[in-house]
Amino acid sequence: MIRTVIFDMDGVIIDTEPIHRHAFFTEFAELGIPVSAAEYATFLGKSTRNVFQVLKQKYSLPQDVEAMVARKRELFNQAFDEDAALDLLPGVRALIEDLRQHDVQLIVASSASKATIARVFDRFALRPYFAHIVSGEDFAESKPHPAIFLRAAELAETPVMKCIVIEDAANGVAAAKAAGIYCIAYVSPHSEGQDLQQADRLIRDFGELDAAGIQAIKPA
Template identity: 45%
Template sequence: MVKTVIFDMDGVLVNSEPLHHEVSLIQFKNLNIEVTNELFATFTGNSNKTIYKKIKDQFNLPHTIEELILAKNTLFLEAFDKKEDLHLMPGVKDLIIDLHNNGVQLIVASSSEMQVIDKVFERFDLNQYFSHKISGNDFPESKPHPAIFLKAASYSSAPKEECIVIEDSTNGIKAANAAGIFCIAYKSEGVDTQDQSLADTIIYTYNDLNYESLKNINS
């Protein structure tokens, strides 16, 4: 029986991937580098440390990784505060409330920095439902490495076998698989850059999920 649900954040809880892309393009222009859409798609699910190490090495940038991350997050947080049409994924708040009301423990395990996670959770009033928030920035290796999900499972009040992960990215799904945790892929409309074939199951709308449908899904 499922006792703990571990959510990714960007692209799973909140439709923030387009905003990340938008501010990244601004930063890439400021850096005078050209990052293709194909290369950018491989970043989804990675921590900023991993992303900017790749960018720094590939384009031989003189900046430190920390400087690059700070510049990106500054752009993102400024845009986040101004963007009024940024919303939670349709139906996910109802799912969160339903699971919480039925005693399921909720944990977020996101590759974003905690500063960004906190911003999202405050804006959408999510803190009351989640027992733990985990940032991929706290680990030496990011998804597809399983460290973040193993850490999340260690915070669970139940064994790992009674946890599930909800992810959207190829890297995140691989990380859940490597951690040995049942993985549901959420495929939002118009997102075709991520290979979700390794997930245990794929959903296209949160209306398909509730406590009753999830509680025995990994049995």
């Protein structure tokens, strides 16, 4: 029986991807670097620090990585706070509540910074539902490296065969599978350009999931 569900956050719990994209491309313009939409798609699921480490090397940027990370966070926070219409993805809160009512432990394992995760969790009162929060900023390597999901399973004190991951990006799906964890991929409008076929199951609406069905999953 599945005992723990590990959620990605951006694009799974909340649709902050357009805000992240706006912040990144605003900063790319400030830096004067020609990042294409196709190149940006390869960054989805990676931490902001890892993104700027790659870009600093590729474009020989003189700016300090931490300064670029701080600027992106500033741009994100401003847009996040100004977006009064921002909400959780449809069906996610009902699924979270259903899982908790059935004593399924919940973990969030997101490439986002701790500050960004806290901003989302505080605004939408999510802290009571989640036993642990794991941020990508604590790892040297981002998804598709499996470290973040292995750490989530360790904190949950749950064997990987009794966990599932819910993801929306190719890097995240690859990380889950590398960790040996069953992965459900949420196919959203922002998944365009993302190869999610490595996932064990694809969904297009969170109404397709419930606690009973998840608990009954038997990973191969």
